[in-house]
Amino acid sequence: MTREYDLILMGATSFVGQITYRRLAEYIHQKDPTLTFAIAGRSTEKLASVQRDVSQRLNLKLDTPMITVNSMNAADMKRVAQSAKVVISTVGPFDQYGEQLVKACAENGTHYCDLTGEPNFIADMLERYEATAQNSGACIVHCCGFDSLPSDLGAYYLQQQAKALFGEPCQEIDMRVNRMAGTLSGGTMASMINIVKKAKDDKALRKTLMNPYALAPDLKKVKQKFFNKVVQDKVKPGWLAPFMMASINTKIVLRTAMQRPDLFPENFLYSEAMHMGDGPGGKKRAKRMALGLGVVAIGAAIAPARWVLEKFVLPKPGTGPSEQAQIDGFFTIVHYGTTAKGEKIAVEVHGDQDPGYGSTAKMLTQAAVVLAKELPSDQAGGFWTPAAIMAESLIPRLSTHAGVSIKTID
Ligand SMILES: NC(=O)c1ccc[n+]([C@@H]2O[C@H](COP(=O)([O-])OP(=O)(O)OC[C@H]3O[C@@H](n4cnc5c(N)ncnc54)[C@H](OP(=O)(O)O)[C@@H]3O)[C@@H](O)[C@H]2O)c1
Missing domain, CATH: 3.30.360 (Dihydrodipicolinate Reductase; domain 2)
Structure with missing residues (x-):
């Protein structure tokens, strides 16, 4: 898949999106500088302000490309989906703002992950776009935050x-x-x-x-x-x-x-x-x-x-x-x-x-990196749960990069 960016973070201005942006920029800077990414949101000024804030916090001069788009606009979401291998979304409530992006990713073979915890939204997306994602090869993975x-x-x-x-x-x-x-x-x-x-x-x-x-x-x-x-x-x-x-x-x-x-x-x-x-x-x-x-x-x-x-x-x-x-x-x-x-x-x-912000941002970041880099080449598209599609890669990644340990106990 040749795309302009490995990852696009849609919703970088949201409360949890800002933390995710920081975690993603930090991870890429320290561990994986070959990954390319952009941030997206509906206000250029707000994106620029978030970028300044994150640069300051990380003590880095970030120059992350910014994409100004509206989640409710199908053409905008298609542009986002066609520009990345993986789109991460933190724009919620998902039931109100999430559909066009899932649709665009499913149609364009773009992997997608989010942190929704809204079962009604997921059920609707499954019903409308599961066959589309299976045909295009897009892997859609909801619930990559504390839920679930x-x-x-x-x-x-x-x-x-x-x-x-x-x-x-x-x-x-x-x-x-x-x-x-x-x-x-x-x-x-x-x-x-x-x-x-x-x-x-x-x-x-x-x-x-x-x-x-x-x-x-x-x-x-x-x-x-x-x-x-x-x-x-x-x-x-x-x-x-x-x-x-x-x-x-x-x-x-x-x-x-x-x-x-x-x-x-x-x-x-x-x-x-x-x-x-x-x-x-x-x-x-x-x-x-x-x-x-x-x-x-x-x-x-x-x-x-x-x-x-x-x-x-x-x-x-x-x-x-x-x-x-x-x-x-x-x-x-x-x-x-x-x-x-x-x-x-x-x-x-x-x-x-x-659970909901510090840990969620780190977990979501690592889930996106797995989707960008570590899926098998013959991975089938569709709506997968996080564990079903990426447990083998994600469990060790969470322990190394996200402060989340999973182990048997007495
Ligand atoms: N699973 C978990 O553990 C977990 C944890 C935390 C959050 N969440 C979920 O994550 C979502 C975000 O939470 P939050 O507290 O970060 O929310 P928030 O701060 O209220 O942010 C909402 C975001 O949506 C954006 N937005 C709204 N309408 C838009 C549109 N038409 N086009 C583009 N962007 C639009 C807003 O952009 P502006 O900045 O421009 O207004 C903002 O970035 C919620 O659905 C929440 O339930 C889940």
């Missing part, structure tokens, strides 16, 4: 280890968020509120959101566990609260199970929840967490409450956690696997910065 890389790669790695140790993959994996420090950006809140608002009046959308197999239509369906209230954990002593990202992560892991039947058995079970600790303290924390999630979900669905949340409580689009909060943040999740014979294995995924 740690869940997806952790489950994949666990199955590989289980096969090596026990001769068979696990029948069931329960993922627990053990510890996590981080907050949400305005763009993420806008994406979540957009889904809740739409789902209120759209029965089909509600069905998609509730269906763990929404992105894995070919998988044999079994009843999956779903934690929507405080319960005692059967895997590890303590109390569980619902995990906000469980819905999208479960759909992605089940799609990986569909795309990699060599690693995932029929009737595979997957669940996610937050482990809030043991004893009365753990129960109290779990209740507080469940209550907080409920208040935001209900508030987002009711117009006046939504107005109050957007105006006074939640971060505004373009804003998010401070740099210090990103550095102080981290996440530790554990996948607990059980084989059909009852053998057990656990895999820990740990990130050294806050």
